[in-house]
Amino acid sequence: MTRGTITLEALLAPPIAGKKAAAVYSELKRRIMVGRLTHESPITEQSLAQDFSCSQGTIREVLLCLEREELVDRRGYQGTFVTKLSEQEALTFLRLRLALECTAIRQSIPNITPDKMARLRAIASFYANSRTLEDVLVPSEIDRIFHQELFSLSGMPALLPTLKRTLLQLHRFTLTKHHGHVIWSDQSWDPHRPILDALEQGDGDAAEHHLSRHIMSFFTQFASDVLLDEFGSTDATELLRKLA
Known part of the structure; x- marks a missing residue:
């Protein structure tokens, strides 16, 4: 593809x-x-x-x-x-997202084909390019689509609606804290690329590592105050341990 x-x-x-x-x-x-x-x-x-x-x-x-x-x-x-979303609900959604996606990514590896990988890389490219726009919502939409597409390869279709809801609510929670202000347009790299590279190499450990840190990076970038209030830290390694 x-x-x-x-x-x-x-x-x-x-x-x-x-x-x-x-x-x-x-x-x-x-x-x-x-x-x-x-x-x-x-x-x-x-x-x-x-x-x-x-x-x-x-x-x-x-x-x-x-x-x-x-x-x-x-x-x-x-x-x-x-609908209203509290900080505690957002943190619960964050834990749920990590559990869902980190479980699914290892199961996705056997189902990766050249066509599916090409589609994922195309979506990732759209995401990277969209961050140059003065519009915070478009990259958010594409990022959620990317993660939904990746999850769909895991062979767990019954959980896909749960992930969709989780992603939407988490993105809403984080974006509303900045009222549409663009804070990621200066990023010069694509955070999805290391995930896809690891998948293509069949390296489940690396894929989960890059995925979990991408998830934490997004939340930390937009809602660091919530993490500081709850855990007293924004260090990805420490937070992933505490959220497990």
């Missing part, structure tokens, strides 16, 4: 039909992910329909999609609210 068989537009396509609905979904999700919409203010279908110049039916469809992703909670006549 060559890079020409995969496009960034296809990777980032919203999971909702209709051009207008897709645009509204993308914008509302962006506002939630970077903290412009929070659990403190109710969201009404009528106000959103006015803001986006569309029908309430379109807004309802979008909110249902966001509810399935557990980004909003619809409460009947009270309105719709962005």
Whole structure:
């Protein structure tokens, strides 16, 4: 599989039909992910329909999609609210992510083919290139897609929805702490490359090592205050031991 068989537009396509609905979904999700919409203010279908110049039916469809992703909670006549995520919940999600991905990566090695590796490297390349954009959400979306694709090779499909939810909530927690401010555009290397190199060489120990540190690096970069408050450290080796 060559890079020409995969496009960034296809990777980032919203999971909702209709051009207008897709645009509204993308914008509302962006506002939630970077903290412009929070659990403190109710969201009404009528106000959103006015803001986006569309029908309430379109807004309802979008909110249902966001509810399935557990980004909003619809409460009947009270309105719709962005779901709240505490620091302790985020740390629990971090532990869960490490357990899921570090278990899965070793099981992925026998299932790696040249085509699958080419697809993973193409997604990693999109991620590396996207960090030059003044948009923190696009690299976040691509990073989650990369990890979902990698996990799908492990032969544990029943756990994939759990990983998707975990990744989305962790990224939301970390991104909202900076309200969309781009803090990773100066990175000149691709953190996914060592993971893929180790997979290609069939080295499970190295793959798990690079993966676990990539996961910790992302959380530390965006939410170091949470780790300092909870563990008094941002050292990856120490934190991985404490989170195990």
